[in-house]
Amino acid sequence: MSYLTVDTREVDGTLVLYVNGYLNSLLGEEVERVIQTVLNAGGQRVVLNFEGTKLINSIGISFIIGVIEKLMERNGMMAFCSLSPINRELFKITGVARYVKSFDTEGEALAYLGRRF
Amino acid sequence: MPISAGGSDGTIGRGERFASGARRAVFKLEALRDLTFGIGRARNFDESIRIALMAILGTFSISKGILFLDEYGEFRARISRGLPPGVPPIARSQGLIRCLRGARRPVAVAGRGASGAISRAVAEVARAVPSFAAETFCPLGTRKEVLGMILLGRPLGGGKLSPLQREVLSVMAAVLSAHLSHHRGARESSRLNEVLRRQVEANTRLLEELEQIYLDTIRALAAAIDAKDPYTRGHSERVAKISVRIAEGLNLSESEVQAVRVASLLHDLGKIGTERAILSKDSALTRAEFREVRRHPRASFDILSEIRFPYPDVALLARHHHERVDGSGYPDGKSEQHIPIGARVIAVADSFDAMTTDRPYRDRLPLLDVLREIDANADRQFDPAVVGALFRAVKREFGGESPSGIFPALANGSCRREILAYIDRALKSSR
Numbered sequence: 001m002s003y004l005t006v007d008t009r010e011v012d013g014t015l016v017l018y019v020n021g022y023l024n025s026l027l028g029e030e031v032e033r034v035i036q037t038v039l040n041a042g043g044q045r046v047v048l049n050f051e052g053t054k055l056i057n058s059i060g061i062s063f064i065i066g067v068i069e070k071l072m073e074r075n076g077m078m079a080f081c082s083l084s085p086i087n088r089e090l091f092k093i094t095g096v097a098r099y100v101k102s103f104d105t106e107g108e109a110l111a112y113l114g115r116r117f
Numbered sequence: 118m119p120i121s122a123g124g125s126d127g128t129i130g131r132g133e134r135f136a137s138g139a140r141r142a143v144f145k146l147e148a149l150r151d152l153t154f155g156i157g158r159a160r161n162f163d164e165s166i167r168i169a170l171m172a173i174l175g176t177f178s179i180s181k182g183i184l185f186l187d188e189y190g191e192f193r194a195r196i197s198r199g200l201p202p203g204v205p206p207i208a209r210s211q212g213l214i215r216c217l218r219g220a221r222r223p224v225a226v227a228g229r230g231a232s233g234a235i236s237r238a239v240a241e242v243a244r245a246v247p248s249f250a251a252e253t254f255c256p257l258g259t260r261k262e263v264l265g266m267i268l269l270g271r272p273l274g275g276g277k278l279s280p281l282q283r284e285v286l287s288v289m290a291a292v293l294s295a296h297l298s299h300h301r302g303a304r305e306s307s308r309l310n311e312v313l314r315r316q317v318e319a320n321t322r323l324l325e326e327l328e329q330i331y332l333d334t335i336r337a338l339a340a341a342i343d344a345k346d347p348y349t350r351g352h353s354e355r356v357a358k359i360s361v362r363i364a365e366g367l368n369l370s371e372s373e374v375q376a377v378r379v380a381s382l383l384h385d386l387g388k389i390g391t392e393r394a395i396l397s398k399d400s401a402l403t404r405a406e407f408r409e410v411r412r413h414p415r416a417s418f419d420i421l422s423e424i425r426f427p428y429p430d431v432a433l434l435a436r437h438h439h440e441r442v443d444g445s446g447y448p449d450g451k452s453e454q455h456i457p458i459g460a461r462v463i464a465v466a467d468s469f470d471a472m473t474t475d476r477p478y479r480d481r482l483p484l485l486d487v488l489r490e491i492d493a494n495a496d497r498q499f500d501p502a503v504v505g506a507l508f509r510a511v512k513r514e515f516g517g518e519s520p521s522g523i524f525p526a527l528a529n530g531s532c533r534r535e536i537l538a539y540i541d542r543a544l545k546s547s548r
């Protein structure tokens with residue numbers, strides 16, 4: 001059990017997960033665990049809200065990619081929102097942006113996923 | 118810090134391509150930092166290699182990877198990512214070792230750089246884990262040793278790693294290898310420490326056993342000497358016990374005490390050459406017989422000096438056990454401090470035993486008389502310090518301070534209270 005916890009809320013069957021602080025090995029593990037739990041319970045839609053994210057390192061990217069893979073295996077969908085310019089660019093250069101659409105606001109991300117299902 | 122030329126609102130302006138390239142380079146440098154710091158801060162080895170694999174996968178946007186380590190004669194999958202657990206080990210084939218020793222750079226599994234051994238190893242893994250198609254083979258090792266390898270899946274979006282990316286991977290693998298090598302060295306040295314500790318324990322036990330066998334052998338030899346004279350049966354063994362008690366009371370070192378023990382057991386060894394008739398004679402000895410008897414300490418010395426004892430001066434202690442502190446003893450007429458302390462101890466113990474046992478020419482004496490006789494000869498025949506140590510040892514046993522081992526059995530009519538009172542007076546007046 002990690003001492004770090006991530007805030008989440010559910011909106012019409014979509015899990016919104018707030019990535020607060022540093023997305024490194026510790027927080028990454030917790031994010032992965034929470035999403036795995038939702039997927040195991042049959043959930044398919046996830047929004048990662050990066051508004052409170054200070055930094056994403058290479059290990060954090062590794063977790064994001066792991067989550068993307070898991071969702072693709074289950075035909076799930078994911079969207080990002082509230083990315084800082086630096087993180088938006090990070091997702092671009094790591095290729096993550098090609099798989100997950102980013103939105104300025106959480107509302108837009110939720111609307112997008114809602115439309116798709 | 119944003120390297121991007123874009124504004125803080127997220128728009129990307131001119132110089133985008135350059136900025137993006139620079140950002141990529143910075144990300145890779147940061148990833149190298151994540152790897153190094155991650156390894157350094159990990160709470161244990163397993164966490165350190167997991168963090169290392171995660172940093173590598175994140176750097177190249179790869180979701181699947183396995184880290185194999187050379188352990189117990191095979192390459193074991195120590196950590197994997199994006200795969201079900203239970204990846205089987207890869208055999209440590211000669212071919213694979215050769216190519217891990219040779220090219221220590223990452224290669225594309227399907228490319229020209231990959232040897233047959235690499236392809237076979239990858240196929241072996243693919244058979245066991247069908248969901249994993251390794252794209253990149255990354256050796257782990259140093260100039261001196263093969264440590265393992267990493268198999269990486271395809272990057273997000275497919276394709277192979279570019280030559281530049283493989284270059285970055287090889288730097289990360291070198292950092293990880295240094296860590297693995299250090300860990301292996303530390304583990305090996307702690308294993309060797311353990312082996313050494315056990316060896317020392319075993320040697321100590323062996324040494325103790327040998328020492329016991331050695332002392333038993335010397336005892337047997339001493340018993341053989343005593344057997345020559347029915348009146349001295351057990352004499353050497355008793356003298357040894359008394360001498361050791363005195364030597365310990367004088368705070369001699371452990372090895373000096375052992376030397377006293379062995380020399381006491383063997384002090385009369387020279388009597389082997391003395392005629393039995395002389396030794397058991399119950400009347401006064403002739404001058405010639407007396408001269409014959411006085412030869413035995415030197416004879417003991419001659420025999421014992423041929424033996425390399427693990428304790429100091431055993432032969433000398435035997436040689437001088439009939440010297441007297443006033444210089445009138447034999448064979449060398451040495452006096453006081455010129456007589457080795459061990460020999461002064463044996464001299465007292467020898468006389469003490471002679472007086473407390475029956476001899477051809479007289480019956481044994483009561484203990485009180487023996488103590489008086491010895492005290493009377495302190496400063497002439499005996500070293501007063503040694504006499505004091507004997508008296509204190511006798512007192513401890515009679516007074517119940519130490520288990521009664523030797524002396525109470527020798528009381529021979531002297532009562533305990535008298536003995537204690539006498540010793541107290543003697544010790545006081547000598548002070």
